Amino acid sequence: DTAVSQTPKYLVTQMGNDKSIKCEQNLGHDTMYWYKQDSKKFLKIMFSYNNKELIINETVPNRFSPKSPDKAHLNLHINSLELGDSAVYFCASSQSGRDNVLTFGAGSRLTVL
Amino acid sequence: RKEVEQDPGPFNVPEGATVAFNCTYSNSASQSFFWYRQDCRKEPKLLMSVYSSGNEDGRFTAQLNRASQYISLLIRDSKLSDSATYLCVVKRDGGFKTIFGAGTRLFVKA
Numbered sequence: 001d002t003a004v005s006q007t008p009k010y011l012v013t014q015m016g017n018d019k020s021i022k023c024e025q026n027l028g029h030d031t032m033y034w035y036k037q038d039s040k041k042f043l044k045i046m047f048s049y050n051n052k053e054l055i056i057n058e059t060v061p062n063r064f065s066p067k068s069p070d071k072a073h074l075n076l077h078i079n080s081l082e083l084g085d086s087a088v089y090f091c092a093s094s095q096s097g098r099d100n101v102l103t104f105g106a107g108s109r110l111t112v113l
Numbered sequence: 114r115k116e117v118e119q120d121p122g123p124f125n126v127p128e129g130a131t132v133a134f135n136c137t138y139s140n141s142a143s144q145s146f147f148w149y150r151q152d153c154r155k156e157p158k159l160l161m162s163v164y165s166s167g168n169e170d171g172r173f174t175a176q177l178n179r180a181s182q183y184i185s186l187l188i189r190d191s192k193l194s195d196s197a198t199y200l201c202v203v204k205r206d207g208g209f210k211t212i213f214g215a216g217t218r219l220f221v222k223a
Contacts, residue, residue: 056209
């Protein structure tokens with residue numbers, strides 16, 4: 001039973017389309033995150049949610065809209081996709097607290113043509 | 114300047130070698146520290162937490178110097194399976210912000 005699961009694993013789409021990535025965790029964690037890993041492999045935080053509330057928004061374009069319907073889910077919707085959005089998007093979760101570690105999903109590889 | 118800086122490598126070492134990775138962080142408000150490992154086309158996974166007193170897990174030793182804002186990872190007796198990217202990680206803002214370094218690539222050769 002996967003602890004943090006993301007769907008879809010792969011997504012290929014055209015510029016200008018809208019797409020969503022879903023994330024679910026069954027660890028009972030209260031905090032969830034989205035990270036973007038670009039072609040240079042740099043892993044950059046996008047959003048952090050705690051108990052469904054947005055805590056961190058790292059100057060991500062407003063074409064990206066996260067939604068957390070409950071503590072176990074954090075979805076990412078992207079409007080008007082651009083070539084530069086091509087990346088691997090990782091969902092992660094943790095229990096709040098400075099010493100608690102992140103558990104990542106397997107990633108969703110988005111390719112925008 | 115990135116908040117967490119690492120030597121990108123790659124480090125190419127023979128099996129059995131000892132290799133050391135360094136990392137510096139710029140925000141003195143950073144609260145906790147970790148090393149993660151990421152294999153090619155996989156998600157990052159926790160390798161170990163890092164404490165000022167230093168900690169060891171088998172062949173891996175991590176050390177934190179808060180005064181210098183410096184974190185290190187030492188791998189002894191390298192194995193082929195150690196080949197991966199090693200990510201230096203810091204947490205701040207009550208733990209809600211987890212920041213990753215760009216990673217150091219390690220290749221261990223037979």
